[in-house]
Amino acid sequence: xxxxxxxxxLLHVEAADPGCDACLARLDxxxxxxxxxxxxxxxxxxxxxxxxxxxxxxxxxxxxxALVTPEAPDS
Amino acid sequence: xxxxxxxAGHPDHDRAVAGLHGLLLGGARKxxxxxxxxxxxxxxxxxxxxxxxxxxxxxxxVVGKLDDFRGDSRFTTWAYKFAIFEISTRLRRHAWRGxxxxxxxxxxxxxxxxxxxxxxxxxxxxxxxQGMDEVLSDRQRLVFSTVVLEEVPIDVLAERLSSNxxxxxxxxxxxxxxxxxxxxxAGYAEYLP
Numbered sequence: 001x002x003x004x005x006x007x008x009x010l011l012h013v014e015a016a017d018p019g020c021d022a023c024l025a026r027l028d029x030x031x032x033x034x035x036x037x038x039x040x041x042x043x044x045x046x047x048x049x050x051x052x053x054x055x056x057x058x059x060x061x062x063x064x065x066a067l068v069t070p071e072a073p074d075s
Numbered sequence: 076x077x078x079x080x081x082x083a084g085h086p087d088h089d090r091a092v093a094g095l096h097g098l099l100l101g102g103a104r105k106x107x108x109x110x111x112x113x114x115x116x117x118x119x120x121x122x123x124x125x126x127x128x129x130x131x132x133x134x135x136x137v138v139g140k141l142d143d144f145r146g147d148s149r150f151t152t153w154a155y156k157f158a159i160f161e162i163s164t165r166l167r168r169h170a171w172r173g174x175x176x177x178x179x180x181x182x183x184x185x186x187x188x189x190x191x192x193x194x195x196x197x198x199x200x201x202x203x204x205q206g207m208d209e210v211l212s213d214r215q216r217l218v219f220s221t222v223v224l225e226e227v228p229i230d231v232l233a234e235r236l237s238s239n240x241x242x243x244x245x246x247x248x249x250x251x252x253x254x255x256x257x258x259x260x261a262g263y264a265e266y267l268p
Contacts (some may be wrong), residue, residue: 006188007196008268009223010203011258013251020241028148028156035152054244056163056229063106063159068152 016049023050023057027064035069077150081141095137095154100130102158110166118169125169129161136161164230164240171231182224199258199266206257211250218243219250
């Protein structure tokens with residue numbers, strides 16, 4: 001972990017961060033958007049902002065995305 | 076289709092509820108399997124039970140919030156998020172079961188890079204440490220120290236404080252904003268991330 005990482009851990013905030021409850025309320029929309037190929041920022045900007053700051057919601061978002069993303073066909 | 080079938084008056088209601096429970100249980104199991112590598116043995120041993128509990132509570136949440144579903148996403152995606160939330164919270168809390176959440180004075184020194192920090196970095200870190208004492212409330216100091224310095228998962232601290240993820244996260248967020256203002260007021264705004 002670099003010095004920048006430490007400062008990030010201690011002091012980073014996202015201006016558009018709506019918090020966990022608002023993130024969860026729109027996480028399904030974000031997941032369907034990302035699963036269909038949209039960047040997270042486009043699918044749901046405020047969810048994307050929150051996921052950059054919240055480890056718990058970010059981990060949950062990864063799990064939801066894994067559930068709803070179609071598996072690539074075997075080549 | 077799901078929403079109509081889940082209506083209490085629909086002739087297919089019972090089968091729809093059973094089908095939804097199966098869907099949620101499958102989702103919880105897949106998520107638990109995805110996290111398997113990071114789970115302690117004690118959690119792995121209870122995985123089936125934890126997944127079932129998560130599916131049961133997720134089912135209650137989905138049925139209870141059915142009127143909130145606006146169709147902005149697929150119904151299954153909307154439902155899955157409750158299963159993900161329930162199983163992830165359980166896995167984190169179960170992993171910490173029996174462990175005390177303790178704050179110690181050395182937590183600060185264990186932050187990576189603190190000991191070999193340069194002058195500006197030391198100044199900023201010093202301001203954060205000072206700010207924790209001077210500008211944070213007792214509650215903010217406790218939550219910030221536990222989550223940010225000790226790296227205790229938010230869901231675990233929320234359970235110990237009879238709170239919830241959103242409230243703990245907001246406390247950390249507000250604490251960071253106060254600390255940023257303290258660093259900025261001392262003339263070190265350019266070092267803020």
